[in-house]
Amino acid sequence: MKREGYLQEPPDGGWGWLIVIGGMYCLAMWGGITRCYSVFFSPLMSDFEADYGSVAWLNGMFQAVYGICTVVGPLLMQKFERRPMCLISSFLCGISCFLASFCQQLWAVQVLMAMLVGAGMGIISISVFTTTTRYFKKRLHMANQLLCLGISAGPLLVCPGYQYLITTYGWRGACRIVAGLFLNMTVASALLRPIKLMSDLETPEHLPSTEKYKDKHSSESEEKSKPKRLFDLTSLDAEIVGSQSLGLYTPPVARRNYDVNDNITKSHNRKDEKPISLSSNSSNKLSNSTDENCGTKFKNFCIKYDLTLFTQKRFYLYTLSWTTFAAAFFSASTYIIPYGKSVAGLTEFEASTLVSAFAGGEIFSRIAYAFLFDKIPLKFRILYVSALYAVFSIAILVFPFIRGYIGALICCACIGALGGGTDGIFSAFIAEIFSVQQYAFVFGYSNIITHSTGTATTVLIGVAVDRLQNLSVPFYIGFGAAVTSSILVFLLHKTVMKIRKEKVLLEADDVFLPLKS
Template structure:
C-alpha cells in the first residue's frame, strides 16, 4: 500500500516536472525568436508609456523648456526697446529698423519645419545647444556691428536661426515626453514667456543705461549661453527609455540572485529583451511617422486654411503692438523706464492668460465651444488695438497693456489645442508646422508695414489701427469658416 502511494507520488512529481520543463522550453522558444515581436494590446500600451513617460524626468524637460521660453520670449517681447536702441545708433528710417526685428522673429517661425527635421535626424539636445551658440555669436557680432545692413545679418538672420534651433526643440520634446498631462506640461513650459516679458524689457533698458550699446549686447550674449544649459536637459527619449529598461533589468537580475523559481526566472529574464524589442519597434514607428512632417494636403481643409490665414493676420498685429508700444509711449512724453514697464505689464498678464485659458477652455461644458470662444477672443484683441493709440498717460496705458497681454496669452497658448479640435491629434505635427509658417509670414510683414506708415504719417498710431483692422479681418475669416462648418455638420436626429 505504501509502495503504491509512493509510486503514484513519484509519477505525479515526474509529471509535474515534465510540465514545468515543457513550459520552460516553450518560453525559451518564444523568446529565442528574435524576429517575432508580438504586439498585443498590452505591448501597445507599454509602447505608449515608453514614448510618453508623463512625469519623472519629463518635469526636468518642462523646466528646461520654460527657461528657453523665458529667454527667447523675453528677448522678443523686448523688441520695442531694441527698436529704440537700433534707431538711436544707426539713425535710419522706422521701416528699415523694424526689418531687423521682423527678420529674426520671422525666421524663428518660418523655418520651424526645417528645425524639426534636424531634430529627427540628430537630437533635440544637440540642435538646442547649437542654437544657443549661434545666438551667442549673433549678439557678439551685433555689438560690433558697424551699420544697419550688417545688423540684418548678425541680429536678424544669424540670431533668428539660432533662436529657431533653441526654441523649436523645446516645444517638440515636451510633447514627446507627455501624453495625458501634455496640456499641463505645455502650459507650464510656455509660461516662461510671461516671466521673460516681465524681466527682460526692464533688464535690457538698465543694461543700455549703465553699459551702453556695446556692453549691453556683450551681456546679452552671456545671457543667451544659458540656452545651452537648458539644451543639456533635453535628454533624448530613446536614451531615457533605454536607461529605464536597464534599470528594470538590474532589478530583475537581483530577483534572480535571490533564488526565484525556474519558471519565473525564465519569464522575467526575457522581459528586458521584450522591452528592448518593443522600444525598437516603437522607435521605428515614430521614425516612420516623422518622415512626413509636412502634409500640404491638410490645407485642403477649409476650416484649417482659414485658421492659418487668421493666425497670419493676428501675428502681424501682435508683433506690431510689442514693437511699437515703447516708442509710442515715448512719443507721448513717458520715460524709457515707463515704456519698458508697459511691456513688462503686458508680459505678466500674458502668463496669467496662458494659465487661465488652459483651465477654462478645458472645462467639460466649455470644450465643445472652445473654438468659438477662441474666435471671440480674437475680436477683443482687435478692439484693444484700436483703443491703445488714443491713450496719452501711463496709468491707462498700463491697464490696456494688461488687458492686451491677458487676451494675447490666451490666444497664443491654445493654438495647438484648436488644431487638434479641427484636424485631430494624428495631424498635429504636420499641421503645427504649416501653422507656424503662416505665423512667420505675419512676423515678417507686420512691423515693416507699420514702420512705413510711421515714416509717412509721422506718428505710431497708424500701426495700431492697421493691427486692429488686421485682427478683425482674421476674426471674420475664422468666423465664416466656423459658421460654414457648423451648418455643414450633420445634425443629430430629434
C-alpha cells in the same frame, strides 16, 4: 499591437515638467531677443555711425531666419533627434553672439547676432514645443501656458538686464555675457529626452488607410517577406514588352489582374481571344509605367513632408486666424508708447508703464489659462477663443478714445489679458485639431506664413502712419484684424466639429476612411 518601450498615453507630467522648466528659459531668451534687441540699436548706431534703418535689420533678419528655420526644423527631425539638434543650436547661438563682439563691420554683427542666432532659436523653439506636446495630453494647455510664460516674463528681466550690461560694459561686453546666457540653453536642451508613443505606430487620419505609416524603428523586411498573390498590370506589361522585343511572347488580351495560380498560356488557346501586338503600344505602356512611378514618388514626397496639410481647409483656417490675430496684437502693442506720448499727452515714464501693464495682463492670462482652460469641454474651446477675440477687438478699438493715464493703463492691461495667452492655446490646438505626428509640420508651416504676413503688415502700418500722420491708425487696423480672426476661428470651430462628427459615425460603423476637410 504592443511594442516594447512605447507608452499607450503621454505621461501628463513626470519628466515633462522638467522639459517645461527648461523650455521656459529658452523661450525667455527668445522673448528677450524679439522684444529687447532694440536696446542695442543706439550703441550700434554710435559705434558704426549708422542710421536707424540700418541697425533695424538686426531684428528683421532675426525674424526672417527664425521663420525659415521653423520650417526646416521638422525636416531635420525626421533624420535627427531633437535633443542633439537643440544642443548644437544652443552652442551656435552662444558662439555667434560671442564672435559678434569682435566684429568691426555692422553687417558682420547682423549676420552673427541676427541670422545665426535666429537659426538656432528657430530649431530650439519648435523642438521644445513638439517635445512638450508628446509628454502631455490632459494637461497640455497648462504645460503650454507655463512654457509660453517665459515669452512674457522673460523680457521683464532681460530688457533691463541688457540695458544694465550695455551701460556698464558697453555693447561688446554685453554681447559676451549674453553669449554665456545662450550657452545655458544647452542645459535645457539636454532635458529633451525622447519619448515613444503608441500613436507613432498608428496610421494618421490625414493619410489614406491603404498607406503604411512607418516610424523609423519599423523594418521594411516585413513588407518584403509578404507573399504577393496578384500581378498588377504594370509589372506584367514590363515582362510582356521585354519578351516581345525578343520575339518570344505574344500577349493575350489585357486584363486588370492576373492570378499567380492561373495558367496564362491557356489564354492563347482560347478561340474568342485574338492576339494583340504590342509593337505599336509598347512605348506608350513604358511611358505610362514611368508616369506611375513618378506619381508614386511625388505622393511619397508629399506624405514624407506632410504637404497634404495644404489640401485641408482646417489648416488654412487655423493659419489665417492666428496670422490675423498676431497682426492685431502686435499692431496694438508696438504703437502703445508712441501713441501715449504723442496723442494721450503722457510723460515718457507713464508711457513706458503702459507696456508694463500690457505685459502684466499677459502674464495674468497665461497663469489663468494654465489652470482653467483644460476644464473647458473640448467641443467649446475653439468657440471660446472666437468669442475672446471679439472682446479683444473691442478693447483695441476703445484705446484710441482714452486720454487719461489711469484709463489707458487699465485698457492696456485688458488688451494684454485678453490676447496674451492665446499663443499657448493655439500651439495646443495643433495636437487637438490635427495630430501629435503632424505637430512639427503644422507649427513650422503656419509659423513661416505668420512671420511673412506679419513683416508685411508691419511695413504697411508704418507707411499708413507716415502718410496719414495719425497714430490711431494701427489700432483701427488691429480692430479689423481681430474681428477677422474671430470670424475665422468660428469657421474653424464649425469645420472641426463637422470632422469630429464624421469620425464618430465612422468609428461606430467600424469603418476607417480618410477625412477630407
